[in-house]
Amino acid sequence: MQTRAPSSSSPWLLDVQGLRTWFHTRRGVVKAVDGVSLQLKQGEILGLVGESGSGKTITGFSLMNLVDKPGRIRADRLFFDGRELQALSAKEYRALRGHEMAMIFQDPMMTLNPVLRVDTQMIETVQAHEQVSRSAARARCIEMLVKVGIPAPAERMSVYPHHLSGGMRQRIAIAIALLNSPKLIIADEPTTALDVTIQGQILYEVQKLCRETGTALIWITHDLALVSGLADRLAVMYAGRIVETAPTADIIRAAQHAYTHGLMASIPTFDTRGKSLFQIPGSTPSPLNMPEGCPFRTRCYRATPQCVEEPLFEMVAPAHGVSCWHRGVET
Amino acid sequence: MLSSIVRRLLQTIGVVLVMSALVFAALYLVGDPVSMLASPEATDAERELIRRSLGLDLPLWRQYLIFLNKALVHLDFGNSFLTGEPAIRLILDRMPATLELATAAMFFALLIGVPLGIYAGLKPESFGSRSVMTGSVLGFSLPNFWVGLMLIMVFAVFLHWLPAGGRGPAEAFGPVRLSVFSWEGWRSLLLPVATIAIAKCALIIRVTRAATRECLPLDYIKFARARGLSERRVLGVHLLKNILIPIITIAGLEYGQVFAFAVVTESVFSWPGIGKLLIDSIITLDRPVVVAYLMLTVVFLSALNLLVDIVYTILDPRVQSKAGA
Numbered sequence: 001m002q003t004r005a006p007s008s009s010s011p012w013l014l015d016v017q018g019l020r021t022w023f024h025t026r027r028g029v030v031k032a033v034d035g036v037s038l039q040l041k042q043g044e045i046l047g048l049v050g051e052s053g054s055g056k057t058i059t060g061f062s063l064m065n066l067v068d069k070p071g072r073i074r075a076d077r078l079f080f081d082g083r084e085l086q087a088l089s090a091k092e093y094r095a096l097r098g099h100e101m102a103m104i105f106q107d108p109m110m111t112l113n114p115v116l117r118v119d120t121q122m123i124e125t126v127q128a129h130e131q132v133s134r135s136a137a138r139a140r141c142i143e144m145l146v147k148v149g150i151p152a153p154a155e156r157m158s159v160y161p162h163h164l165s166g167g168m169r170q171r172i173a174i175a176i177a178l179l180n181s182p183k184l185i186i187a188d189e190p191t192t193a194l195d196v197t198i199q200g201q202i203l204y205e206v207q208k209l210c211r212e213t214g215t216a217l218i219w220i221t222h223d224l225a226l227v228s229g230l231a232d233r234l235a236v237m238y239a240g241r242i243v244e245t246a247p248t249a250d251i252i253r254a255a256q257h258a259y260t261h262g263l264m265a266s267i268p269t270f271d272t273r274g275k276s277l278f279q280i281p282g283s284t285p286s287p288l289n290m291p292e293g294c295p296f297r298t299r300c301y302r303a304t305p306q307c308v309e310e311p312l313f314e315m316v317a318p319a320h321g322v323s324c325w326h327r328g329v330e331t
Numbered sequence: 332m333l334s335s336i337v338r339r340l341l342q343t344i345g346v347v348l349v350m351s352a353l354v355f356a357a358l359y360l361v362g363d364p365v366s367m368l369a370s371p372e373a374t375d376a377e378r379e380l381i382r383r384s385l386g387l388d389l390p391l392w393r394q395y396l397i398f399l400n401k402a403l404v405h406l407d408f409g410n411s412f413l414t415g416e417p418a419i420r421l422i423l424d425r426m427p428a429t430l431e432l433a434t435a436a437m438f439f440a441l442l443i444g445v446p447l448g449i450y451a452g453l454k455p456e457s458f459g460s461r462s463v464m465t466g467s468v469l470g471f472s473l474p475n476f477w478v479g480l481m482l483i484m485v486f487a488v489f490l491h492w493l494p495a496g497g498r499g500p501a502e503a504f505g506p507v508r509l510s511v512f513s514w515e516g517w518r519s520l521l522l523p524v525a526t527i528a529i530a531k532c533a534l535i536i537r538v539t540r541a542a543t544r545e546c547l548p549l550d551y552i553k554f555a556r557a558r559g560l561s562e563r564r565v566l567g568v569h570l571l572k573n574i575l576i577p578i579i580t581i582a583g584l585e586y587g588q589v590f591a592f593a594v595v596t597e598s599v600f601s602w603p604g605i606g607k608l609l610i611d612s613i614i615t616l617d618r619p620v621v622v623a624y625l626m627l628t629v630v631f632l633s634a635l636n637l638l639v640d641i642v643y644t645i646l647d648p649r650v651q652s653k654a655g656a
Contacts, residue, residue, distance in 0.1 A: 064557055068548070098559030105557075110550035115572045115647055124568075125558045160648040176558060 010082065013183055013216050014040040014063070018076035021055075021062045025070060030287040032058040032071070034240035037313075042183065043214040045207070047231030047248070049224050049263065053284045055240040056220045057106075060186040063218075064103055065093050081183055099129040102177035106189040108170035112161035119157040122176055129180050144175040149205055167198035174206060184216045191226070203230060225267045228252060233319070236260050239284060239295035242313075246320035256316055256327040258300045294324065302326040339640050343633045350629040351402065354622060355395050402626060409619035413612075418619035422605055422627055427507045428498055429597070429604030433589040435511065435520060436527035441582060444532040448539020449566065449574075455544065463536060470533025479526040479599035486522060494519050496601040523600040527593065531585050538581045542574035576647050583639035587632045 021033035033055045040046055050056045062073045065085070078085040081100060088096065097103075105111040112121060119138065126137040138157070145153035148171040161169055170190055177185050187206065191199040207230055210217045221227045227234065228248050235245040236259060244257040255261055265278035272278075282299040285291055291298050297307035306325050313323040365381050373381075382388050386397060401407040408418040451460035487495035499516035501508040510516030546552065547570070555569045594606035601607070605624060612620040644650050 066553060066556055094556075094559050094561065096559070097557055103554075103557040105550050105554055107550060111554040113551040113555065113569050113573070114649060115576075116569070117648075124560060124564065128558065128560045128564070162649050173554070 010079065011041060012039045012079065013042045013044075013081060014038065015077060015079040016063070016075060017078075019059065019062060019073070019078065020075065021058050021067055021071055021073050023071045028288045031240050031290065032287060033062060036237070036240070036242050038218075038235060038242070038245075040184070040216050040218065043210070043216055044233065045210060045217045045219065045231045047224075047227035047234045048218055048220045048237060049222065049227060049234055050237035051222060051284055053287070054237045056237050057188050059237070060103065060188050060218065060220050063186060064097055064101060066097075066103075095129065098125055098177075098182075099180045100182050101184045101186070102180070102182040104170075104173050104177050104185065104187040104190045107193050108166045108173055108190075109193070111173050112169055114161055117158060117160055118164075118172060122157065122172070122179065125176050125179050140179065141175070144179055145172070147178070147209060148172075148175045149201070150175070167194055167202065170194060170198075170202055171205070174202070174209075178209060178213070178215070181213060182215060184218070185210065186218045186220070188220045189222070190219075192221070192223075199226070224263050236263065239290060240287070241295070241323065243296065243324065244320075244322045246317070250317065250320050254320075254329045256320070256322040256329065257296075257324045258302050258326070259296050261330045262299075335644060336641060339637055343637050346633050347403075347630055348399075351399060351626060352395065354625050354629075355398055358618065358622060402622075408623035408626065411612075411620050412617045413615050413620075418617075418623040419627075421608060421620055422623045424508075425603060425605045425608045426627070427501075427509055428602060429590060429593055429606060431509055431511050432520065432523055432527070432593060432596070432602060432604060433586060435524045436531060436589055437582060437586045439524065439528040440531035440535050440585075441578075443528075444535030445539050445578060447532075448536040449543050449570070451536065452540040452543025452547065453566075455540075460540075464540070467533035467536045470536075471530050473530075475526060475530060475595050476599050478529055479523070479596055482522045482525055483599070493522055495522075496599075498603050523596050523602050526596050526599070527589055531589065534585065535578065535582065538578055539574060542577045543570065546570055546573050572646065576643065579639060579642050579646065583635055583642075587635045590631060590635075591628050 016036065016038040019033055019036040019038075020031065023030040023032060036055070036059055038046070038048075038059075048056050048059065058067065058071070061067050063078075063080075063085075065073065065088075067073055073086075075086060080096075085093070085096075112118070119141065122141040122144075123134060123137045126132060126140060127134075130137075132140075141157065142153045145156060150156055150168065150171055156164065156168070156172070161172075164172070170193075174190070177187075185206075190206070191202050194202065203226070206217070206219075209215070219227055219231060224234075228251070231248050233245065233247050234251045235242050236251075236257065237243070238259050244251070244255065244260050246255075251260060252264075255264060259280070262278070262280035266280065268277055280299055285295060285298065293308040294300070294303070294311050297303040300307070302324075304326065309325075311323045311325050313321055314327075315321050316327065365378055365385070365387065368385075369378050369381050386394060389397070406419050410416060411418050411421055414421070447463050451463045454460050483495045486493045497519055499510045499519035500513060501510040501516065502512055510520060552565060552569060555565045560569075592606065593602075593604055594610055596602065597604045597606040598610065605627075608620065609624050611617075612624070
């Protein structure tokens, strides 16, 4: 994660270094995202995992430049597809959103405008980025609805969102995200609000479509078990930082950070059946009152006085980075 | 959708019938018309004759049905005690004046109020929007008659720009006479319209701002932005179509209010509308006119509510399917 390739011949589709999204409120500065670094190759699927309040959603919104005031986004480096995103004008960013970088939201009940028909919302997404006729745009929308597994797409197009189930709406949101063949999709817990059976379908569908089209995907979730079956690589977020990142298999086999251990231990398995499930003690610290040094030290069983100092992010293997003074596999 | 409109229409008819019964009952309770019509020296036999000729000897329910038949079918509310003209004619003569006053006032209130409200909702912290909100507090706390008098003072008395009262020349469109199609007509219309519009505009600003602030942080607005839609489309379509629902509701209610209770403004500007007619009729105890006024106002307000409901179903598809279910 520390190696920085020159931008021109960069292998990375997305190269983020030191992303900081701070909210300057009256009560103080809320550092929702505080030094996140991410790198993503074309077509790669990254699972961004963390508890609620760890800043994973804000990270997604920061990449889309959709953070509401009083939030401010800064980064040492925010390269996407060979361009520095921080240098883009508002207009250029708008042209990028929904075209090269798309997003899927958490709650499908809320993402579609309730007073506009599905076709209106789909066609306007095409026409916002391309000069195409309504009928051509409509044809493309129907094609996309077929791809995400919606039966009778032409009829679904002409109804209002409240006529559709949550799973159906999320499929439409996914179809909308895919409409303009983006290079990157940021999916913010898109299955959390759905039934388990629908969850599996959506997950499978998204994975398949991304593989087919070569679209890179950042799958934001709190569900490590779910995302480990999907992602090529995982990044574990805690209190606005990435504490560990590695290929999925490496995390499963040899996680180094105590927080990652905790997350994995709290997944129910057959072995833990009937026993009380492991819990990470305490809760995420208030963003207004972060502990000094390692933010996890107040909940960490390995913590020592050394943890008051900021841990360095170090590579333990070629693609495996950890930010912890006492890293190591679980004993 | 059609079935919900038909159902609402039936409800509206029900409301009108109930109101007619109330108006009739109130009238029946208030004094004896015979004593007002007959000369003080009339004998009991003469009084009985009048009573019979007016149909007052009939049972109450018959009287009500006759009233209903005349009022609703023939639009006959009797003749004005004062002028002898049919009461309905007096009302219909005056109604266009009030209608154009109320319509113009609501039109300007919406035209100015909605954009200002959206602006104030988008940038709640800015100096501009704070000024707008402060102004709006002033707008609806100042009493109507005072605003009217001040406008007369400034624009009619000191500046001599606009007439202090009365209605400009009105052109006839069939039975309806309107003054909104001439410059002279507008000159007279401007001050009373401003008087009403200032208060209503303030209200619209506040409703719009609240709706905007409620709507903006919702996911679908953010999703619209995430799709790369232009800001104009996000605000002009996605936001506006959602906030129009509360705005139309309030605007409909207020429009009815302005129409039915423009009395104060009409008196200040001696505007020949039905509000002024009502006050005059009450003072002279001209009962047929008062009855005709009440019934027409009820019909008008019910029709307005029906219209708002229909617009509502068009704007919010969720209402439609709930009503149809």
